[in-house]
Amino acid sequence: MSEKNAEEKIKNILVFGATGTIGAAILKYLSMSYPSAQITGVSRRPQDATADLSNVTLHICDYGSDTALAQLSKIYEQHHAHVDELLITTGVLTAILDKPEKSVQQIDQEELLENLRINAVIPALIFKHFFRLLASAHAPRFGALSARIGSISDNRLGGWYAYRMAKSALNMFIKTASLELKRKNKQSVVVGLHPGTVKTKFSERFIKHTTKNCFTPEVAASQLIDVFQALTPAQSGGCFAWDGTEILP
Numbered sequence: 001m002s003e004k005n006a007e008e009k010i011k012n013i014l015v016f017g018a019t020g021t022i023g024a025a026i027l028k029y030l031s032m033s034y035p036s037a038q039i040t041g042v043s044r045r046p047q048d049a050t051a052d053l054s055n056v057t058l059h060i061c062d063y064g065s066d067t068a069l070a071q072l073s074k075i076y077e078q079h080h081a082h083v084d085e086l087l088i089t090t091g092v093l094t095a096i097l098d099k100p101e102k103s104v105q106q107i108d109q110e111e112l113l114e115n116l117r118i119n120a121v122i123p124a125l126i127f128k129h130f131f132r133l134l135a136s137a138h139a140p141r142f143g144a145l146s147a148r149i150g151s152i153s154d155n156r157l158g159g160w161y162a163y164r165m166a167k168s169a170l171n172m173f174i175k176t177a178s179l180e181l182k183r184k185n186k187q188s189v190v191v192g193l194h195p196g197t198v199k200t201k202f203s204e205r206f207i208k209h210t211t212k213n214c215f216t217p218e219v220a221a222s223q224l225i226d227v228f229q230a231l232t233p234a235q236s237g238g239c240f241a242w243d244g245t246e247i248l249p
């Protein structure tokens with residue numbers, strides 16, 4: 001497909017987590033790659049990370065709330081007939097603890113619940129409120145930033161209980177959601193995306209000098225979007241890494 005055709009195909013793009021490190025880089029990459037697309041960024045924070053991006057509109061929304069998401073989808077619907085691409089770039093390594101658990105004795109009930117809420121419940125709520133707008137697109141795409149650590153078969157080191165459990169739950173949500181959206185729209189793609197290790201506030205304390213594949217947010221964003229847009233309906237429900245390889249559950 002020529003660049004122009006690819007650009008025309010993508011009309012309405014919605015990105016949650018507009019002011020996160022990877023989220024802001026994704027918005028910038030999308031804005032540059034698809035200048036004619038209508039791009040909407042959503043953040044909880046009233047700071048305009050998108051001020052210099054002419055084709056991006058920013059909405060402030062507490063997307064952890066069902067009510068706020070219902071309002072946001074109504075507002076969105078007044079301006080857009082459908083969503084072609086929806087990306088969730090939000091998530092945390094730890095919600096309450098200073099660092100992830102190394103042993104079972106460090107397990108904290110509040111951390112488990114809040115980590116699950118942020119990493120898995122919020123993407124599910126967003127999908128619920130934008131399901132109809134996704135289903136009515138020609139070939140809708142939904143992607144949420146997951147992590148290799150959510151793979152059960154890949155777990156060789158243990159530790160990081162809350163984050164592992166939450167990303168596994170997110171991956172199960174993605175598989176289940178892919179089946180429901182497929183019933184409404186055979187062209188749909190619903191996937192988890194693993195960015196690799198990205199230099200952010202989130203990760204810098206855990207990056208060792210031996211860490212392979214450690215990317216800047218800009219490189220991570222371009223890799224993720226290129227992988228996301230190349231995935232086919234037959235691959236819907238899976239989790240894919242920055243290089244396009246599938247991460248098995």
Ligand SMILES: NC(=O)c1ccc[n+]([C@@H]2O[C@H](COP(=O)([O-])OP(=O)(O)OC[C@H]3O[C@@H](n4cnc5c(N)ncnc54)[C@H](OP(=O)(O)O)[C@@H]3O)[C@@H](O)[C@H]2O)c1
Nearest residue numbers: 017019020021022043044090091145147197198200202203
């Ligand atoms: N960095 C890495 O190496 C790495 C590796 C694998 C996977 N990931 C995944 O990539 C995603 C983004 O990570 P990042 O490195 O860009 O992190 P980041 O810069 O810390 O951004 C975190 C994002 O999550 C949102 N968030 C934080 N706390 C929240 C809360 N309590 N409720 C709702 N939303 C909350 C923030 O939203 P606001 O902007 O609204 O505050 C922000 O958009 C995460 O899902 C993470 O698991 C990252």
